[in-house]
Amino acid sequence: MITTRDIAERIGVSVSTVGRALADDPRISEETKGRVRQAASELGYVGNRAARMMRGASSNVVALVIPDIRNSFYSTIAHELSKNMEAEGFQLMLSETDDDRMAELRHLRELSANRVAGVIIVPTARPHSESVKLLRAVPHLQLLRKHPSLGSQWFGVDDHEALRRATAHLVAQGHTRIAYLGGPEELPTGAERLRGFRTALREGGLPDDAGRTELGPPSSVQHGREAVRRLLEAPDAPSALVSGSIQLTLGILEELSRQGVKVPGELSVVGFGDEPGFSWWGPGLTTVGLPIQEMATGCALWLLRRLKTKPSNDGPYTSVSPGSLILRGSTAPPGGRGPSKSA
Template sequence: MITTRDIAVRLELSVSTVGRALADDPRISQETKSRVRQTASEMGYVANRAARMMRGASSNVVGLVIPDIRNGFYSTIAHELSRNMETDGRQLILSETADDRMRELRHLTELSASRVAGVIIVPTARPHPDSVRLFSRLPHVQLLRRHPSLGAQWFGIDDFQVLQEATAHLVALGHARIGYIGGPRALPTGAERLRGFHSALREAGLPEETGTTRLGKPSSVTFGRQATRRLLDTADPPTALVAGSVQLTLGVLEELDSRGVAVPQELSVVGFGDEPGFSWWGPGLTTVRLPVKQMATDCALWLLNRLTTNPLDDTAHTSVSPGSLVVRGSTAPPRATPRRS
């Protein structure tokens, strides 16, 4: 491996001069810096970042900690964040928690030990106290989910608004028995989406029991299928369903396909997120479209500015992006005789 000593021998300079030139030290002339960089490039020199970090320098790496990259929602976010980091000469590194707070702690410990420049995190429902302590000395921002123990910098969507709008759409079509499949109340996103669902029912003057809920792991397609099955197998099944996450939506659609349910003739469906296949699923899925790309870009630019100006500034910052309902063919007025499984 080529070292600074090899470059120094080639140019007949001291090792310290070569090191300072590569570090853009103002004490070294531009002419010498150019010679050193050109020679380093020709010889295939790669900087020893680990050694630099041992001397107190941080890396150009930014960590992204998310529950599940298989979720198209998170993969889109990861892509947009990576693109923005690359533009600024930084690299994004990915960690998955599966919504397990101990895995979250292990990832954060490694990221901190690697002296990452900052972290973007979709936190678990109850971060470990040691995770909270790590964050106190690590530049970070929360994305989508917000936990008060991790600071007051957050970029998210209006979870209440999107579920209220989705449910109100079904109510306006005449549905009085609506099922909701969503994440647990322990997650701030889950709690807000559930609140939006119930709010739409109350505003329509419908009793709360007309809205049947099944709450579970939001990143589980399997739970989406199981919850759909349980709702449709009740004595008085709903005439419409609303899903509260992308993965749960996929589970709902898989179960409806396997049972041969005619949508929207037998059951109206509103999904969450607008995955590429949703527009051509069945009659076209009515769904909540989320401003994922814009939110990720805004989050990245905010963090990059913070890393440049004042990395440990803990001034509160909140950005809430609204979603929108895309109406397609999967929703219609309920038929006169409700379907029973």
């Protein structure tokens, strides 16, 4: 392995001079720094970051802690964050919790031991008390979900309004039996999306029993499949349904295709998220669009500023981005045969 001594011997300076040059010490001239860096590059020198961290240097690693990388929302966020971080000399590290609070804790312990510069986290429903303590010691912000124990820096979507608009679209078309498939109420996103669904029913003058809910793991495609089967087998099967997560939407579409359900002739569907295939699935899926790039850029800029300025105290910061309703051909009035023009 190439060491600083090898570089020193290559250009005829002391080992301490090489170390200071690589650390951009102002006591070393720019000419010497240039010679050291060129020699380091030619020899293939890789700095020992662990040793520098033991001397108090900070890491250049930012962690993204998410429930499920298979969810395209999170994978796209990771891609955008990685580009933003790399442009400023930071590296993104990914940790996946599967919405397990103990897995979340294990990841945070490891990240803390490696002195990551910052953390962007989509928290589980009930973070462990030790997870809360670990995050207090590192610059961090919450993404999409907001748990009060983890501070007041949060970037999210207006989940209530997104699902209210999606459901109101179906109500305006004349649907009176509408089902909602979403995550559990213990998740803040699940609670807000369910509230938006119920708000639209109430504003549309529909009784409480006009809406049926199927709540379960939001990252489970299987839950989406099984919920659709239960809904279609019920004697009071809905004429429309709206989804509250990307993975549930995938399960819904798979099961509807498997059963040969005509959309929107037999059932109107509003999805969540806008996967590349949603625009050409069946008649084209009407769905809730998510401001992924806007959120990723906002998260990156906030955290980079925090890492560079190192304020003594972080004040509350909240950024709420609106979703959008993308109208395609999967919704129509009950018994309708084509896409509706209703907004």
